[in-house]
Amino acid sequence: MPGMRMPGNFYLVGLMGAGKTTVGRALARATQKTFYDSDHEIEARTGARIPMIFEIEGESGFREREAETIAELSKLQGIVLGTGGGAILNPINRNHLRRNGYVIYLRASPEELYSRTCHDKNRPLLQTADPLGKLKELYEQRDPLYREVADLVIDTSQQTVNTLLQLLLKELERQT
Numbered sequence: 001m002p003g004m005r006m007p008g009n010f011y012l013v014g015l016m017g018a019g020k021t022t023v024g025r026a027l028a029r030a031t032q033k034t035f036y037d038s039d040h041e042i043e044a045r046t047g048a049r050i051p052m053i054f055e056i057e058g059e060s061g062f063r064e065r066e067a068e069t070i071a072e073l074s075k076l077q078g079i080v081l082g083t084g085g086g087a088i089l090n091p092i093n094r095n096h097l098r099r100n101g102y103v104i105y106l107r108a109s110p111e112e113l114y115s116r117t118c119h120d121k122n123r124p125l126l127q128t129a130d131p132l133g134k135l136k137e138l139y140e141q142r143d144p145l146y147r148e149v150a151d152l153v154i155d156t157s158q159q160t161v162n163t164l165l166q167l168l169l170k171e172l173e174r175q176t
């Protein structure tokens with residue numbers, strides 16, 4: 001189904017390693033929408049990488065930048081937005097997402113998320129002695145919030161990015 005046109009915005013939520021950036025980019029290409037990634041946008045505006053922002057301003061500084069960025073990006077039309085895994089912690093972000101687009105929760109088990117993220121040093125929250133334990137804790141905390149905002153929950157376990165894209169296109173064509 002290449003080049004399918006669908007109305008509105010698609011927003012991707014889920015934990016670190018869920019595939020928001022990767023699947024989001026593929027979904028944008030397939031639906032002829034513009035892709036944005038809130039983390040990339042924050043880095044471009046700040047002129048610093050995420051680990052550096054966390055180091056200098058702490059998580060709270062990063063969250064402020066994230067909220068400003070999501071408020072602005074959610075005003076755009078015809079986009080696919082990959083959010084950062086913690087964006088849904090802020091109720092204002094949750095409202096922007098719910099109000100202005102169709103929200104897709106990419107779900108995966110903490111073990112799978114760990115296997116996808118363990119070689120990457122760019123996620124400060126996982127630079128701990130026990131990253132799998134941290135992912136389990138974040139899953140418990142955040143899974144209800146992802147579900148609260150989601151119009152669609154997709155289980156990404158054991159699915160390739162391409163299979164997920166095909167699944168998503170079918171489901172979105174049916175629902176939107």
Ligand SMILES: Nc1ncnc2c1ncn2[C@@H]1O[C@H](COP(=O)(O)OP(=O)(O)O)[C@@H](O)[C@H]1O
Pocket residue numbers: 014015016017018019020021022023082116117156159160161164
């Ligand atoms: N369904 C999938 N199966 C296997 N690997 C995946 C899948 N989705 C994403 N990945 C890989 O996992 C890593 C994290 O993906 P990314 O898109 O950055 O996740 P997020 O933006 O949700 O943190 C990347 O190396 C990506 O290629």
Ligand SMILES: O=C(O)C1=C[C@@H](OP(=O)(O)O)[C@@H](O)[C@H](O)C1
Pocket residue numbers: 014015016017020021039050083084085086087122123124125
């Ligand atoms: O889960 C989180 O709190 C975070 C997820 C990251 O994005 P990804 O979910 O794209 O890895 C990034 O925003 C930052 O490191 C914090």
Ligand SMILES: [Mg+2]
Pocket residue numbers: 020021037039082083084
């Ligand atoms: Mg990402």
